[in-house]
Amino acid sequence: LTRTKAQRIKEDQSNDLHGHPSYVLNPHLSTIKEDILYHFNLGTASHDLPAMFGDVKFVCVGGSPWRMKSFIQYIAGELGLGDPKAEYPNFCEGTDRYCMYKVGPVLSVSHGMGIPSIAIMLHELIKLLHHAKCSNVTVVRIGTSGGIGGLEPGTVVVTKQSVDAKFQPQFEQVILGKTVIRPTDLDEELAQELLQCSKEIDEFNTVIGNTMCTLDFYEETGQARLDGAFCSYSEKDKLNYLNEAYSAGVRNIEMESSVFASMCKLSGLRGAVVCVTLLNRLEGDQLTSPHEVLVNYQLRPQKLVGYFIKKQLQKS
Ligand code: R2B
Numbered sequence: 596l597t598r599t600k601a602q603r604i605k606e607d608q609s610n611d612l613h614g615h616p617s618y619v620l621n622p623h624l625s626t627i628k629e630d631i632l633y634h635f636n637l638g639t640a641s642h643d644l645p646a647m648f649g650d651v652k653f654v655c656v657g658g659s660p661w662r663m664k665s666f667i668q669y670i671a672g673e674l675g676l677g678d679p680k681a682e683y684p685n686f687c688e689g690t691d692r693y694c695m696y697k698v699g700p701v702l703s704v705s706h707g708m709g710i711p712s713i714a715i716m717l718h719e720l721i722k723l724l725h726h727a728k729c730s731n732v733t734v735v736r737i738g739t740s741g742g743i744g745g746l747e748p749g750t751v752v753v754t755k756q757s758v759d760a761k762f763q764p765q766f767e768q769v770i771l772g773k774t775v776i777r778p779t780d781l782d783e784e785l786a787q788e789l790l791q792c793s794k795e796i797d798e799f800n801t802v803i804g805n806t807m808c809t810l811d812f813y814e815e816t817g818q819a820r821l822d823g824a825f826c827s828y829s830e831k832d833k834l835n836y837l838n839e840a841y842s843a844g845v846r847n848i849e850m851e852s853s854v855f856a857s858m859c860k861l862s863g864l865r866g867a868v869v870c871v872t873l874l875n876r877l878e879g880d881q882l883t884s885p886h887e888v889l890v891n892y893q894l895r896p897q898k899l900v901g902y903f904i905k906k907q908l909q910k911s
């Protein structure tokens with residue numbers, strides 16, 4: 596299921612008619628009277644979604660709830676829209692599945708760990724943007740990852756393509772028992788814009804590269820770690836595999852980019868993945884850096900995306 600050019604033109608025309616694009620692609624949705632976004636604890640009948648979210652232009656998503664809360668505080672300060680020390684309401688109060696914060700045109704949403712967790716969140720987020728009649732939205736995943744190759748820990752990787760554990764730029768899904776393959780390339784122009792922002796900030800190293808998305812942090816279909824509860828291969832096997840990944844253009848490894856990229860593509864949302872590397876996987880598996888160092892690294896994607904948003908808003 597990908598949008599053909601003809602579909603896009605038709606949608607663009609209908610966008611003009613209704614004044615908003617359709618990020619959803621589901622004929623059944625229009626037959627649902629009330630759409631309940633269950634994992635957000637929001638719904639079309641219980642909430643005025645256009646009034647609450649209609650002005651959203653940037654959505655930042657990341658795994659950890661506290662990081663997404665600190666991101667909204669940071670962005671409030673950066674954009675001069677609020678006190679960075681203030682408490683901002685969590686729109687998903689009433690559920691602890693995900694959290695959601697907003698200042699001005701920026702929405703910050705947590706997605707948990709792994710493909711299924713982010714996929715559920717993205718279905719509901721895309722429907723939320725649709726119900727709220729949002730337009731021209733950019734979505735960025737800000738996250739953490741393991742680096743490979745010569746990257747110093749703390750390097751930020753902007754994803755060119757998300758590849759699977761066989762280094763293929765695709766996301767394989769089983770729908771009604773049949774395997775469906777969806778593309779995972781991201782918006783190249785947006786990736787270049789983010790790289791340019793990093794050059795302008797000039798505080799940390801940023802590269803563009805492929806990101807390998809795995810189903811596990813440790814062993815099986817995972818990140819080739821030697822420190823899981825189980826391990827069936829040698830250190831040499833591990834290094835061979837990671838070197839092969841490097842040769843395929845992989846610069847970092849995480850656990851959500853493939854379904855993120857594929858859902859951005861399906862919905863027509865402009866999307867980017869910006870992850871900091873917490874360690875060099877050719878040198879180890881355990882996260883041995885002090886907590887403050889790791890927390891500091893995690894501010895880098897926030898800084899980069901904050902700068903990008905500010906620049907975009909100054910342009911418009
Ligand atoms: C990066 O970090 C998490 C695992 O520690 C996972 O969500 C990811 O993609």
Ligand code: URA
Pocket residue numbers: 739740741742812818848849850873874
């Ligand atoms: N997140 C991952 O998925 N892998 C790492 O090695 C570090 C953070």
